[in-house]
Every structure is written in structure tokens, then in C-alpha cells.
Amino acid sequence: MSDNIQTVTVLSKTTWTPNLFSFTVTRPDSFKFTAGQFVRLGVNPSQLQYYQQPRAAAEQAVDEEVFRAYSIVSSPFDEVLEFFSIVIPDGAFTSQLQHLQVGDELLLNTMPFGFLTLARYQKPHPKDLWLLATGTGLAPFLSMLQDLQTWQDYEHIVLAYSARTVEELAYVEKIEQLQHNFGSLVDNPAKLIFIPIVTRESMTDALSERLPKLLLDQSLQQRAGIALDIDSAHVMVCGNPEMVEDTKETLKSLGMVMNRRGEGNIAVENYW
Numbered sequence: 001m002s003d004n005i006q007t008v009t010v011l012s013k014t015t016w017t018p019n020l021f022s023f024t025v026t027r028p029d030s031f032k033f034t035a036g037q038f039v040r041l042g043v044n045p046s047q048l049q050y051y052q053q054p055r056a057a058a059e060q061a062v063d064e065e066v067f068r069a070y071s072i073v074s075s076p077f078d079e080v081l082e083f084f085s086i087v088i089p090d091g092a093f094t095s096q097l098q099h100l101q102v103g104d105e106l107l108l109n110t111m112p113f114g115f116l117t118l119a120r121y122q123k124p125h126p127k128d129l130w131l132l133a134t135g136t137g138l139a140p141f142l143s144m145l146q147d148l149q150t151w152q153d154y155e156h157i158v159l160a161y162s163a164r165t166v167e168e169l170a171y172v173e174k175i176e177q178l179q180h181n182f183g184s185l186v187d188n189p190a191k192l193i194f195i196p197i198v199t200r201e202s203m204t205d206a207l208s209e210r211l212p213k214l215l216l217d218q219s220l221q222q223r224a225g226i227a228l229d230i231d232s233a234h235v236m237v238c239g240n241p242e243m244v245e246d247t248k249e250t251l252k253s254l255g256m257v258m259n260r261r262g263e264g265n266i267a268v269e270n271y272w
């Protein structure tokens with residue numbers, strides 16, 4: 001096993017829908033990361049409690065480790081590490097991971113990766129931060145929103161989070177708590193503007209179109225109540241690669257530029 005790989009223990013599991021869940025694991029003492037980064041998590045199916053039980057699906061499990069990239073949901077200051085996961089029924093990793101139970105052990109490569117962090121932007125920052133996510137692409141933004149520095153660095157923070165159904169719009173209560181708790185710490189409860197988007201059913205107070213369309217026809221900007229332009233905003237985009245591509249092109253058509261070597265508005269991360 002590589003020097004960077006440590007065993008972590010599952011402390012809790014929250015099931016949002018049959019295809020979405022979150023879990024927390026122990027955090028190795030020496031493990032440090034920046035909000036927005038990801039790690040590689042490993043599962044060895046034969047080490048899950050599920051595998052010990054005589055169930056048909058478990059019997060088919062292969063006794064070998066599978067690793068996948070996972071953004072960290074929790075803040076760099078938390079004692080535990082939290083993750084938010086999709087279940088792909090025939091996926092090599094999540095078809096096993098979905099069975100994890102409290103007390104199970106996972107593997108964690110303690111080398112943090114990724115540049116979807118606010119440190120990539122040179123200071124001084126523009127006024128506003130726009131965080132645009134689909135599905136589990138919400139994860140890195142939750143970590144950033146639990147870092148007080150993020151709240152101190154921007155005048156407004158817009159979080160637009162798109163899911164297919166209301167049920168799949170996970171973490172809404174947590175987002176509302178962050179709005180209240182961190183908003184109070186910076187004396188501005190209105191600093192975080194949360195815009196839920198539900199695309200395959202109707203939900204009161206949610207927008208219903210895909211992100212690029214909402215940006216192009218200005219409905220997202222109108223809903224946020226602030227302008228989005230090259231001088232006023234940093235924009236981060238995370239999740240479905242087609243969404244990332246379409247949103248990036250839309251932002252460019254609105255005058256924004258990719259962030260390179262600290263300069264420019266747009267930073268993106270594709271999940272597959």
C-alpha cells in the first residue's frame with residue numbers, strides 16, 4: 001500500500017434518495033486540505049460489513065480495491081471528513097460504496113488534489129462569487145461555504161444548485177444554516193443568495209431551466225438581484241461535464257474569461 005494511503009472509519013451515513021447519500025469518516029491527524037479540493041477514496045468490497053452477509057449481490061463482489069475522486073464536503077477545520085455520493089448501479093465504485101455502514105473501513109489517499117479553490121484567484125477579489133453546481137458537484141462549494149474567509153472576501157456569494165427533482169436537492173437545510181450562521185458572523189444574513197434549480201418537476205421558489213439558459217436570459221442574475229460581469233465576479237462551475245462545458249461557453253459569451261495563473265473569472269471542475 002502506498003505511503004499516502006490510510007484507513008478511515010465510517011462514522012455516519014445519510015441517505016437522501018436511493019441514488020444519493022452522504023457519509024462522514026474519521027480524519028487522519030496529519031491530513032490537511034484546502035476547501036474545494038478532492039481526495040481519492042478507496043473501497044475494498046470484501047471489507048464492507050455488507051460483504052460478510054450471505055447476499056447474492058455481495059457474493060459477486062470482487063475482492064480488489066477501487067479508487068475514485070471525491071470532493072470534500074466538510075470544512076478544512078472539521079474533525080471529520082464528509083462526502084456526498086451518487087450511486088451508479090453498475091459503477092465499479094459506487095455499486096459497492098452504496099452498501100457502506102457505520103463502522104466500515106475505507107481507504108483514503110491523503111494527497112489532496114485540485115485547483116477549484118479560492119486560492120487560485122489573485123487578490124484583490126472582485127465583489128461577488130458565483131458558485132454553480134449540478135448534482136454532487138455541490139460538494140466543493142459546501143466546503144468553501146464553511147470557511148469564514150470565503151464570507152469575508154466577497155460582498156455577495158451566489159450559490160445556484162441544480163438537481164433533477166426536489167428530493168435530489170440535498171443539503172438545503174444545511175445551506176440555510178450556513179446562511180444564518182456565517183451570515184451572522186459577518187453581520188450580513190443576506191450575503192449568501194441561494195438559488196435552487198429543479199429541472200424535472202416543479203418546486204415553489206426554485207428555478208426550473210438549465211443553468212446556461214438561466215444565465216443567457218438573465219433569469220439567474222435577476223433572481224440573485226446582482227449583475228454578473230467581467231469586473232464584478234469570480235464564477236466557479238462544478239458537476240456534469242456537459243453542463244460545465246455549456247455553462248463555460250455561455251459565461252464566455254457574456255464576456256467572462258477563464259481563470260489562468262490567477263487572472264480571469266471562470267474556474268471549473270468536471271466530475272466525469
Ligand SMILES: Cc1cc2nc3c(=O)[nH]c(=O)nc-3n(C[C@H](O)[C@H](O)[C@H](O)COP(=O)(O)OP(=O)(O)OC[C@H]3O[C@@H](n4cnc5c(N)ncnc54)[C@H](O)[C@@H]3O)c2cc1C
Pocket residue numbers: 038068069070071072083084085086088090091092093094095114135136137139269270271272
Ligand atoms: C475531481 C472529481 C471529484 C469528484 N467528486 C465526486 C463527489 O464528490 N461525489 C461523487 O458522487 N462523485 C464524485 N466524482 C465522481 C467519482 O469519482 C466517480 O465517478 C463516482 O463515484 C462513480 O464511480 P463509479 O465507479 O460507480 O462509476 P464510474 O465508472 O466512475 O462512472 C460511470 C458513469 O456514472 C456517471 N457519474 C459518475 N460520477 C457521477 C456523479 N458524481 N454524479 C452523476 N453521475 C455520475 C457518469 O455518467 C459516468 O460516466 C468526482 C470526480 C472527479 C473527477
Ligand SMILES: NC(=O)c1ccc[n+]([C@@H]2O[C@H](COP(=O)([O-])OP(=O)(O)OC[C@H]3O[C@@H](n4cnc5c(N)ncnc54)[C@H](OP(=O)(O)O)[C@@H]3O)[C@@H](O)[C@H]2O)c1
Pocket residue numbers: 019086087088089134135136162163164168197198199200210211212239240242243244246
Ligand atoms: N438522478 C437519478 O435519478 C439517477 C438515477 C440513476 C442513475 N442516474 C445516473 O446518474 C447520472 C446523473 O445523475 P444526476 O441527476 O446527479 O446528474 P445530472 O444528470 O447531471 O443532473 C443534475 C442536474 O444537472 C442538470 N444538467 C444536466 N446536463 C446539463 C447541461 N448540459 N447543462 C445544464 N444543466 C444540466 C440536470 O438538468 P436536466 O434535468 O435538464 O437534465 C439536473 O438539473 C447519470 O449518469 C444518470 O444516468 C441518475
